[in-house]
Amino acid sequence: xxxxxxxxxxxxxxxxxxxxxxxxxxxxxxxxxxxxxxxxxxxxxxxxxxxxxxxxxxxxxxxxxxxxxxxxxxxxxxxxxxxxxxxxxxxxxxxxxxxxxxxxxxxx
Amino acid sequence: xxxxxxxxxxxxxxxxxxxxxxxxxxxxxxxxxxxxxxxxxxxxxxxxxxxxxxxxxxxxxxxxxxxxxxxxxxxxxxxxxxxxxxxxxxxxxxxxxxxxxxxxxxxx
Numbered sequence: 001x002x003x004x005x006x007x008x009x010x011x012x013x014x015x016x017x018x019x020x021x022x023x024x025x026x027x028x029x030x031x032x033x034x035x036x037x038x039x040x041x042x043x044x045x046x047x048x049x050x051x052x053x054x055x056x057x058x059x060x061x062x063x064x065x066x067x068x069x070x071x072x073x074x075x076x077x078x079x080x081x082x083x084x085x086x087x088x089x090x091x092x093x094x095x096x097x098x099x100x101x102x103x104x105x106x107x108x
Numbered sequence: 109x110x111x112x113x114x115x116x117x118x119x120x121x122x123x124x125x126x127x128x129x130x131x132x133x134x135x136x137x138x139x140x141x142x143x144x145x146x147x148x149x150x151x152x153x154x155x156x157x158x159x160x161x162x163x164x165x166x167x168x169x170x171x172x173x174x175x176x177x178x179x180x181x182x183x184x185x186x187x188x189x190x191x192x193x194x195x196x197x198x199x200x201x202x203x204x205x206x207x208x209x210x211x212x213x214x215x216x
Contacts, residue, residue: 014175016147016196017178019195021149021175038125043193045171
């Protein structure tokens with residue numbers, strides 16, 4: 001699991017107005033987190049991503065998409081070899097509003 | 109060429125804040141146009157897209173991306189079987205600021 005954090009590091013691929021288009025090679029579990037001020041869009045380019053949400057899990061294969069609504073806790077979990085694309089307002093931190101690397105963040 | 113316009117009809121796949129994520133099956137030539145108020149982001153999911161721009165052409169294959177800056181004329185041309193994803197502010201019209209279906213639109 002030591003290599004996982006680097007696996008989730010997003011790279012800005014393009015910019016659209018004040019949004020960034022980011023890609024990341026992902027694998028294993030990422031911190032559960034939420035973004036109070038923005039939705040977060042996921043597109044799977046390759047592999048398989050599971051978004052664990054309070055109301056259930058969303059499973060995404062290649063070219064499947066999901067928008068996590070603002071304020072919604074979500075824990076991304078990916079199979080090896082997964083590559084995802086995200087749209088987010090510039091400056092959005094991928095660990096959300098909680099402490100980096102903490103799981104189960106629930107903000108007041 | 110009669111079937112081409114329907115080929116370029118975008119469908120909203122997801123929403124992210126006040127942006128739409130759209131997909132379209134595209135083939136052949138689309139109107140040259142520009143958007144005065146917004147960048148336009150293209151991601152090729154399958155096939156091949158050429159964006160003809162004043163300074164030259166951009167050729168995109170699967171999972172390649174390009175952002176057309178606001179105000180920049182562009183004419184999309186696609187091979188048969190091409191599928192693209194776009195990211196735009198909600199309400200953006202795909203023919204831009206010119207007359208629908210007109211090619212070579214140059215606004216004052």
